[in-house]
Amino acid sequence: MTEQLTRSPRTNHRNLNGARPRTTVRYAHLTGWGMEVPSQVLSNTDLEAIVDTNDDWITARTGIKERRIAEQRETTTSLATRAAQKALGVANLLPSDIDLIIVATATPEHIFPSTASLVQDLLGARDAGAFDLSAACSGFVYGVDMASAKIRLGEIDAALVIGAETLSRVVDWSDRGTCILFGDGAGAVVLQGSDAPGGVLSSILRSDGSGWDMLTLPTVSSRDTYLQDGQHEMHRIYMDGKGVYRFATRVIGDSLRTALEKANMTPEDLALVIPHQANQRIMDHAAKALKIPADRVYSNVERYGNTSAASIPIALAEAADKNRLKPGDVLGLVGFGGGLAWGAAVIEWTAVPGKPGYSITWGRRQSEYARAWVRRPVVRFWRRLMLLSPRAIFRRWQRRIHQRRAASNSTQE
Numbered sequence: 001m002t003e004q005l006t007r008s009p010r011t012n013h014r015n016l017n018g019a020r021p022r023t024t025v026r027y028a029h030l031t032g033w034g035m036e037v038p039s040q041v042l043s044n045t046d047l048e049a050i051v052d053t054n055d056d057w058i059t060a061r062t063g064i065k066e067r068r069i070a071e072q073r074e075t076t077t078s079l080a081t082r083a084a085q086k087a088l089g090v091a092n093l094l095p096s097d098i099d100l101i102i103v104a105t106a107t108p109e110h111i112f113p114s115t116a117s118l119v120q121d122l123l124g125a126r127d128a129g130a131f132d133l134s135a136a137c138s139g140f141v142y143g144v145d146m147a148s149a150k151i152r153l154g155e156i157d158a159a160l161v162i163g164a165e166t167l168s169r170v171v172d173w174s175d176r177g178t179c180i181l182f183g184d185g186a187g188a189v190v191l192q193g194s195d196a197p198g199g200v201l202s203s204i205l206r207s208d209g210s211g212w213d214m215l216t217l218p219t220v221s222s223r224d225t226y227l228q229d230g231q232h233e234m235h236r237i238y239m240d241g242k243g244v245y246r247f248a249t250r251v252i253g254d255s256l257r258t259a260l261e262k263a264n265m266t267p268e269d270l271a272l273v274i275p276h277q278a279n280q281r282i283m284d285h286a287a288k289a290l291k292i293p294a295d296r297v298y299s300n301v302e303r304y305g306n307t308s309a310a311s312i313p314i315a316l317a318e319a320a321d322k323n324r325l326k327p328g329d330v331l332g333l334v335g336f337g338g339g340l341a342w343g344a345a346v347i348e349w350t351a352v353p354g355k356p357g358y359s360i361t362w363g364r365r366q367s368e369y370a371r372a373w374v375r376r377p378v379v380r381f382w383r384r385l386m387l388l389s390p391r392a393i394f395r396r397w398q399r400r401i402h403q404r405r406a407a408s409n410s411t412q413e
């Protein structure tokens with residue numbers, strides 16, 4: 001859907017630190033976007049059967065009407081991969097063109113390996129590095145900041161930044177103060193390097209860890225993991241709703257203003273703001289704080305609830321698909337949440353709607369997905385087979401003899 005950016009020629013000439021020599025200024029353009037949400041809808045009325053709540057209360061306090069809930073077979077990885085495939089389609093890129101995959105998530109499938117590595121494998125992005133980013137609801141903005149910095153440095157040409165969550169798996173379904181807020185989904189963008197000005201103009205990241213316990217999912221705490229002591233309540237989201245509300249309304253306008261100042265701009269320059277979709281009242285506050293009309297603040301919280309790191313890229317993909325952005329428009333992103341952490345980015349929209357229809361890249365993309373699908377079981381089978389090779393058996397036998405000798409020496413002593 002977008003005109004493909006001309007990629008910088010990959011030269012073999014590198015500086016001592018491995019980076020490509022910076023002969024020209026590089027810009028990180030947003031060239032692809034995609035979203036994936038589960039089909040299962042949980043409405044406010046459905047929630048009335050689970051906790052003591054009602055549609056009027058939820059709508060008035062949050063603006064949320066319904067949220068999507070992942071089915072058993074759906075995972076953070078599967079949602080992230082589908083969103084990434086759609087973003088690659090819009091950018092008209094191949095998985096093998098991608099140099100870096102960042103998955104911002106508060107609900108990774110494992111502490112390690114990273115969800116990003118699983119996505120890399122499913123996509124067949126054979127030349128990409130991959131890592132997860134933990135900054136809760138601000139994770140996507142943090143990811144855009146990291147990936148665009150590497151592109152501007154000339155170290156990479158193309159990155160996938162994904163926000164993906166299956167929060168329904170960690171929500172306390174008996175706590176009406178939190179379970180009404182959260183939903184599942186994923187959104188992804190492609191950032192690509194170009195010599196043409198535009199793209200990510202500025203970004204700022206901030207944190208205040210003194211508020212760590214205002215919004216927390218303790219499972220991944222190195223101190224008290226539920227895996228260690230079987231305390232499953234550690235696998236639940238805890239939130240100080242009022243405290244988080246006060247924090248969010250304080251930082252939402254300030255952080256975007258700071259990012260705009262960095263780009264020598266003012267709120268009047270903004271064509272659209274996509275804040276983290278936490279709560280309609282917080283988003284209304286953003287319009288007031290920035291003194292911009294409410295219709296310049298994009299909201300879909302009514303349909304998806306708070307999908308944490310996924311909320312901004314989901315909203316961005318929707319806004320782009322609805323042609324809410326045209327080339328030259330300035331877009332503001334602002335994330336805030338657990339950490340406490342927050343961040344904002346200012347992006348000049350440069351994606352041009354392309355010709356509809358299939359391109360040659362579509363076929364090549366599908367063949368790379370198919371290759372990745374075949375490669376996975378083959379490589380895994382091969383690794384098992386290697387354990388049965390005569391060399392591996394000989395090595396295991398040698399090791400066992402060595403261990404026996406060491407054991408008998410120690411008993412003789």
Ligand code: COA
Pocket residue numbers: 052053054057058061062137176177180239240241242244245248278279282306336337338
């Ligand atoms: N349905 C009905 N009543 C509810 C309820 C629910 N789902 N949740 C709480 N209540 C009740 C409370 O028990 C309380 O009753 P009481 O006065 O009899 O004790 C009353 O509603 C007010 O509760 P309170 O917690 O003070 O509500 P609130 O106005 O602070 O709204 C939030 C709660 C969570 C909606 C609000 O604090 C908020 O939006 N916070 C920000 C949350 C957020 O965005 N988090 C993610 C950031 S990334």
